[in-house]
Amino acid sequence: MTTSPAAAASIPPTDTPRLTIDGDRLWASLMELATIGAYRDAETGLIGVDRQSLTDADAAGRRLLVRWMREAGLEVTVDEMGTIFGRREGSDPTLAPVLAGSHIDSVGTAGAFDGCLGVLGALEVVRSLDDRGITTRRPLVIVAWTEEEGVRFGTDMLGSAVAAGRIALADALDLTDVEGHRFGDELARIGFDGSRPVRLTPPHAYLECHIEQGPVLLRGGHAVGIVTGVQAISWQKVTLHGRAAHAGTTPTELRIDAGLAAAQIVVKVREMVDSGRYGRLRATVGRINTFPGLPSVVPDRAELTVDLRNPDGDRMAAAEKDLAEFLETLPQWQPGLRVVTERMAKTHPVPFDPRIRDLVADVATDLGHEPLALMSGAGHDAQEMAPITPTGMVFVRGQYDGISHNPREYSTPEDCAAGITVLANALLRLTEEPSGA
Ligand SMILES: [Zn+2]
Numbered sequence: 001m002t003t004s005p006a007a008a009a010s011i012p013p014t015d016t017p018r019l020t021i022d023g024d025r026l027w028a029s030l031m032e033l034a035t036i037g038a039y040r041d042a043e044t045g046l047i048g049v050d051r052q053s054l055t056d057a058d059a060a061g062r063r064l065l066v067r068w069m070r071e072a073g074l075e076v077t078v079d080e081m082g083t084i085f086g087r088r089e090g091s092d093p094t095l096a097p098v099l100a101g102s103h104i105d106s107v108g109t110a111g112a113f114d115g116c117l118g119v120l121g122a123l124e125v126v127r128s129l130d131d132r133g134i135t136t137r138r139p140l141v142i143v144a145w146t147e148e149e150g151v152r153f154g155t156d157m158l159g160s161a162v163a164a165g166r167i168a169l170a171d172a173l174d175l176t177d178v179e180g181h182r183f184g185d186e187l188a189r190i191g192f193d194g195s196r197p198v199r200l201t202p203p204h205a206y207l208e209c210h211i212e213q214g215p216v217l218l219r220g221g222h223a224v225g226i227v228t229g230v231q232a233i234s235w236q237k238v239t240l241h242g243r244a245a246h247a248g249t250t251p252t253e254l255r256i257d258a259g260l261a262a263a264q265i266v267v268k269v270r271e272m273v274d275s276g277r278y279g280r281l282r283a284t285v286g287r288i289n290t291f292p293g294l295p296s297v298v299p300d301r302a303e304l305t306v307d308l309r310n311p312d313g314d315r316m317a318a319a320e321k322d323l324a325e326f327l328e329t330l331p332q333w334q335p336g337l338r339v340v341t342e343r344m345a346k347t348h349p350v351p352f353d354p355r356i357r358d359l360v361a362d363v364a365t366d367l368g369h370e371p372l373a374l375m376s377g378a379g380h381d382a383q384e385m386a387p388i389t390p391t392g393m394v395f396v397r398g399q400y401d402g403i404s405h406n407p408r409e410y411s412t413p414e415d416c417a418a419g420i421t422v423l424a425n426a427l428l429r430l431t432e433e434p435s436g437a
Contacts, residue, residue, distance in 0.1 A: 023417030034112035048407030078194025097139035103148030111409025136431035227393035244300035356392035
């Protein structure tokens, strides 16, 4: 285990009262939670984490978290989706609490930081408040959302989406994994089918600290970033039906080559990005398969996925429309080609509350950071909270170009402490806000 002094130690002093945190304690908690569900990655030899939602490993992780919450004096409740809340009372318990957290479930090939930093970071804030004997005006509530990753039951941000009312509880409980296990049954099996009503009374604000999962902060030399929102995501599967033919005997003009059409799509989406007509569009063809997949046969079928991302909803809609029109023109090149599209996912851009953004940026600047404002390319529980409460996010720099969902995922102890120090001081300000703020 690597340890280091809290990043707060290097921050120049000013007259503003500040909350420092214990970076070593935060790191120790992150490393201890990461031992639950740990496995050795066969390819790299690295230790990864597999703590998928509602598995025995998830249950063990949850029990450790609940123990730590209780040791920190929090009042622990579990809602009907298994989401865990830990409440630290404020001096005015009648005021709406400030909510802070993330998730501790993981993908099958995870590192120690995705989600866990936000939950254990919020816990570290509570521990630091306790160390200094600080009672905040508003209650502070830590949350660990259920099934954020969506890898087991197929829907991501599930716990927060039900809490916010976007997905019905009954629908969520009826989801099944690939082996047919029902979400509601698995929740009961691990003993986290709580009784707290799932629909969340809107808190005063929601803050989430998370690793960036991208290279922007690292390349820009920033330890922390202020997230302006979550960009729109569009996934579709495109299937191209052509005609199988012999590679040597079939004249080119008689072919209906599904592989050629797939390649045209790959080039087209890149041209769309390069055209600049769609703002900050990102386009990726991440999966492409041709059938029958033989060297000497013209493919009769090709399947590919198109992942579009855009922080601007109108420009995203324009990109989707123009791509759809392009797909319709493909048979002009190869008469007889058939194009079938299937929607896999679609989310709208979610801008975060400007006041919370400014408050977090102000706190970060005050702590000596030059915070970078950036959009999130990935989905987070914060986007489910944004429609019901003023919401913000702090990003923490990742190493190795921000690789995540991989055992190589790594943020330094210093950067983790820096992000959680920003979280702590932003929470301190938000919890002091009076009624009506
Ligand atoms: Zn996450």
